[in-house]
Amino acid sequence: MSLAPRVVLIHRTTEYEELVAHHGTHGQAAFFLSSRGRDIEEVAERHRRTRRALAEVTSAIPLTWRQSRVERGDLDRFLFAPEDVVVVVGQDGLVANVAKYLAGQPVVGIDTDPGRNPGVLVRHHPADAATLLPAALAPRTGVDELTMVEAIADDTQRLVALNEIYLGAAGHQTARYRLGLEGDGGVVEAQASSGVLVGTGTGGTGWIGSVWRERGGGLRLPGPTETRLLWFVREAWPSPSTGTTHVLGQLTASTRLCLTVESERLVAFGDGMETDALELTWGQSVRVGVAGTSLRLIG
Structure with a gap:
């Protein structure tokens, strides 16, 4: 029964x-x-x-x-x-x-x-x-299948969010890391910034949309059900050892943004819930992309 x-x-x-x-x-x-x-x-x-x-x-x-x-x-x-x-x-x-x-x-x-x-x-x-x-x-x-974003660390920690995932230092201070796209010919850039934001079309009405408008909207915002994400580096700082050329882009269902920690401690949290974060230490890597699950919202 x-x-x-x-x-x-x-x-x-x-x-x-x-x-x-x-x-x-x-x-x-x-x-x-x-x-x-x-x-x-x-x-x-x-x-x-x-x-x-x-x-x-x-x-x-x-x-x-x-x-x-x-x-x-x-x-x-x-x-x-x-x-x-x-x-x-x-x-x-x-x-x-x-x-x-x-x-x-x-x-x-x-x-x-x-x-x-x-x-x-x-x-x-x-x-x-x-x-x-x-x-x-x-x-x-009628159900809308809203795309979600996920971050998976090399120690199997996993985080899923509906709007966006933030990766950076706790307190939003300077984060140091190496950033690249999976399968992008090995192009990786060392960066120092206020963190990296990866968001969905649903997040386009929130934090990721705010950053998108600030950058001039050069990339098209995805729709909430579109399996595409946007990512932005916040306030990247140029120096002899850190670059600012790899600071925005988009991810499809088959691509991942890869970040390797070069700070003592970074965090990853979703949808503003800083109390529920992944803890990442020096040398750890994390991959961010379209989640395998979606939110089934009744229209």
């Missing part, structure tokens, strides 16, 4: 909850915000909208289905199952936070604050949940 589907509701602690937890009471939190020119009512109203959205989505779950609720900070300790339907209730960034922990489960993004969130990944309203949940398991449901 097969298991009933399980809905996994992903959410994050609201700003209001964090303020009250830190200051002890609503009144003390209100006083703190007012001293900085902010009104707690705006923060509290966003909190109420989030709670209403969670309640509405929860009530839409079929009675025969199982359900779990996971806060963002607990994602690295939660075990997802193949039969799960993942429902992200919150902001676009929360979808990116959960993507690295999935293996093909369908994802439904619910926007708790329309007009404030871009709605690139949280595309639906809470009222849509009753229709979307059963449809998520239907074979003909």
Whole structure:
């Protein structure tokens, strides 16, 4: 007998909850915000909208289905199952936070604050949940297969991200390394920079898009489902021993960017989650390219 589907509701602690937890009471939190020119009512109203959205989505779950609720900070300790339907209730960034922990489960993004969130990944309203949940398991449901990026170190450490992967020094200080493209005739350049950024088409709405615009947009941004990545070296520094000619490019499904560490310690982290990073030491190498898995986002 097969298991009933399980809905996994992903959410994050609201700003209001964090303020009250830190200051002890609503009144003390209100006083703190007012001293900085902010009104707690705006923060509290966003909190109420989030709670209403969670309640509405929860009530839409079929009675025969199982359900779990996971806060963002607990994602690295939660075990997802193949039969799960993942429902992200919150902001676009929360979808990116959960993507690295999935293996093909369908994802439904619910926007708790329309007009404030871009709605690139949280595309639906809470009222849509009753229709979307059963449809998520239907074979003909429209699904976008969003390309992801992965970094694999020579000691088998692996990191996957939806938007981008950053490789560099912790604290974004000067990183020293050797950089080259796999299968590019052995062309490798020693560099000193603020790090290397490798991003997807989905990341084009975030950090990688910002760097792309700063560089003048000479390369075409990939689409979210396109199996192509862009990479940029941030603030490469020229010197007698380091170069600046190998500072941007694109990767297809068959190419990899290879970085060999020449600093005491570098890190690689994805989607801004610096607390969940690969640790890389002198002489280690890491390969970055299109991930073998994608995020299945319900359109």
